[in-house]
Amino acid sequence: MRLNKYIAHNTKYSRRDADKLIEDGEVTLNKRPIKEFGYEVQPGDRIFVKGRLVKEKGNEVTVIVYNKPKGVLVTKKDDRGRATIYHKLPGKFRHFIPVGRLDYASEGLLLLTDNVEVATALMESKLDRTYNIKIDKPLTQEMVSAMQEGLVLDDARAGAHEKSKIYSMEFAPFISFDIRSEGKSYTKLRVTINEGKNRELRRFFGHFNAKVLDLKRVAFGGIELNNLPTNKTRFFTKKEYDDLHAFLKQRKKAQKKERAKQKETPEA
CATH class of the missing domain: 3.30.70.580 (Pseudouridine synthase I, catalytic domain, N-terminal subdomain)
Structure with a gap:
């Protein structure tokens, strides 16, 4: 692991802070100052920052x-x-x-x-992401159909940041959506999607000339915001950590299976 990343991972300092500390001679390797930003920390190295030994967090x-x-x-x-x-x-x-x-x-x-x-x-x-949103229009049948069936846009710039270089976008069908309240000039919805694309919901409703007035994420992969x-x-x-480790284990298993499948597929 590169020296600046090693410091950032195992201390309170950011990588930018670590670079400054290295430059200022505040970082020592086995008690000698080291100013090689790209140095790869080796097992057994004793890295000190401002005289304090950096203790590794391991796989925590x-x-x-x-x-x-x-x-x-x-x-x-x-x-x-x-x-x-x-x-x-x-x-x-x-x-x-x-x-x-x-x-x-x-x-x-x-x-x-x-x-x-x-x-x-x-x-x-593809973990679920749940949002409470408010748009400035009544919900239309076209919006409902797109949420149910998905949407492909060659021009998805409506609702995007003005400097965004992403023009086209494909929206998968929503996992779920519920109308929380509605009036003549607004609709409040709770929607669940399993993607995290650039301003995805603002672009989706922007296609229907609807502006997202409020957007609040309330859940991600089973983690709830609740009353925080x-x-x-x-x-x-503890349960959330257990679920995370199970997710990571399953992901590694799927990746290993995919790599094995690719090796078995003969090249054309």
């Missing part, structure tokens, strides 16, 4: 649930100086990796972990 995984507020970006740094989740989160979580994103105007459940492989596995998964206050965090429960 930590996952937190965060209730992201509106008006906060899911990124490390914004070139326009806007607030990010790392301005809001306690310092001990500065090196945690978000599992997917919620856009600036969205809120709700966001998972973060200190393990890159776990973050990737969850982001790439806005801008607060909590650690996974």
